[in-house]
């Protein structure tokens with residue numbers, strides 16, 4: 581099968597943590613939240629999720645593999661050929677103008693799309709406010725003084741996902757002026773493109789660089805996961821997991837989405853650990869009915885990687 585799109589969607593249960601602070605105030609660190617029907621739920625922005633994914637890739641670079649660090653203006657190198665980060669996550673750079681008024685932005689749309697991670701359980705019922713003291717020397721007295729900082733922390737079940745536009749990794753799109761069409765130009769070989777995609781998939785297992793971890797030690801890697809290798813690019817798999825009735829997964833939804841996705845000859849891999857949702861047995865049954873055997877989440881990811889290589 582010619583793989584054009586890859587989707588990964590997962591659920592991760594976290595212990596007390598603050599994965600993405602909101603606006604807050606100087607002595608109050610809140611959690612980013614959204615509302616459904618006036619009930620607040622926590623979320624982690626897509627930008628933060630991209631950062632976590634990038635840092636997980638950076639930690640696992642082999643000798644000779646390169647990923648730039650943004651400069652003081654936040655701009656990256658823009659070298660698709662050399663830099664894994666600029667290739668798979670895209671960039672926006674300001675080009676230096678030769679003459680006044682001719683400068684422009686040099687941009688690459690990210691072939692890897694990342695969703696925000698959304699908490700599925702109400703924040704109020706699953707959170708507390710902790711405090712920490714910030715110690716510093718008093719300006720006048722020179723003595724050690726402490727400020728109390730309040731920090732919102734909560735447990736939750738988060739849903740997150742990524743989608744990879746496989747055909748664009750390692751390629752640059754140029755416009756053929758004569759034919760008025762878009763021509764993808766390969767800048768690296770097929771095996772290096774594949775290697776970069778595998779790096780992204782592998783990084784999902786090693787997400788760690790969230791903020792405030794010195795006192796929170798959160799594991800935010802997948803507990804329940806589905807991966808699809810698709811012959812067409814779509815985001816359909818992202819709707820697979822819906823929580824209803826407490827902590828149950830919507831079984832009808834799983835059946836509908838997987839049937840739809842598999843119809844396109846796509847390959848689907850699933851993984852789960854126990855103790856995350858209430859209707860685990862029902863979920864295993866519906867997966868079996870759909871011809872899927874749930875393994876451990878890391879095995880599901882490895883199977884998908886194996887299938888690609």
Ligand SMILES: [Zn+2]
Nearest residue numbers: 648657663666
């Ligand atoms: Zn770069």
